[in-house]
């Protein structure tokens with residue numbers, strides 16, 4: 360028996376407009392660039408990976424303070440670059456979502472707002488567990504900020520009146536969440552993470568609380584979500600994030616591959632507006648290492664990629680592909696008709712959903 364392989368967990372960020380989703384994601388991505396040698400990690404299209412060693416480095420103080428121990432079996436955290444519930448809706452996969460876990464961002468000043476509730480509902484519907492980032496703690500009057508430090512360290516440096524205000528706002532949000540059936544508590548006060556949603560106070564601007572947030576996400580994944588992350592199939596399965604024009608390549612897809620492998624020359628089935636499309640992968644592209652620092656959009660060709668990964672796919676006949684469509688590799692020609700049927704079924708669900716919303 361070959362040893363089981365667990366892929367990286369895919370993380371999505373949701374929440375009300377202006378709660379700080381983009382700022383938080385940007386801060387998290389910066390962690391990666393600042394602390395790694397360029398070129399030593401996998402680059403992705405449409406997603407950003409925080410490798411395990413970086414997570415360890417950033418999270419060690421939190422793990423030590425809380426005496427948290429877990430065995431790490433997966434790769435690092437793979438964040439979907441585009442935040443928000445519209446983007447999340449396109450991360451559909453059979454029976455749920457491509458995202459394995461999510462961050463629900465709530466502004467500590469605004470509390471629970473309409474899109475917070477929409478986000479909770481869609482996360483529930485797709486059965487995606489989530490951690491709450493109670494964001495903008497630095498806006499509490501008198502808050503003393505220090506770049507990137509864990510919340511549990513930061514809290515010790517605050518005055519009693521600041522702590523009292525933080526508690527007041529935090530428990531106001533806890534009450535609001537309770538009204539929507541969500542039992543939540545500050546993460547360092549939780550006894551059983553299977554019964555309570557964790558709230559991590561954060562500042563997306565100073566990065567305070569980000570180590571705590573990464574620790575809880577990663578810890579929950581290692582403890583409770585391994586089954587879902589086992590890479591089971593040899594033939595790649597993914598979802599289309601977007602269909603776009605690429606100078607020189609024509610129409611290309613960006614896709615998240617969540618299971619198996621996709622290779623150059625593979626036959627793939629995707630959903631088009633007029634039915635399933637069968638085509639052959641002409642090229643697979645990922646960003647050049649260093650891309651983020653040079654701010655250029657250079658891509659390099661690769662021969663194959665394994666889950667989980669974000670890639671750009673060039674192939675003939677992609678013009679009509681629907682964003683949010685499944686993408687399946689088919690290496691056994693006798694399976695082709697069945698896979699086409701599956702893709703068609705999945706798309707009917709997407710269309711029904713879009714109409715309803």
Ligand code: GDP
Nearest residue numbers: 375376377378379380381382494495562563564
């Ligand atoms: P999004 O709509 O949820 O993606 O929110 P943005 O990330 O665009 O943030 C909205 C505004 O809030 C921007 O002006 C951010 O600079 C600001 N912001 C986001 N997070 C924080 C935070 O933690 N502290 C403070 N002070 N401002 C924040």
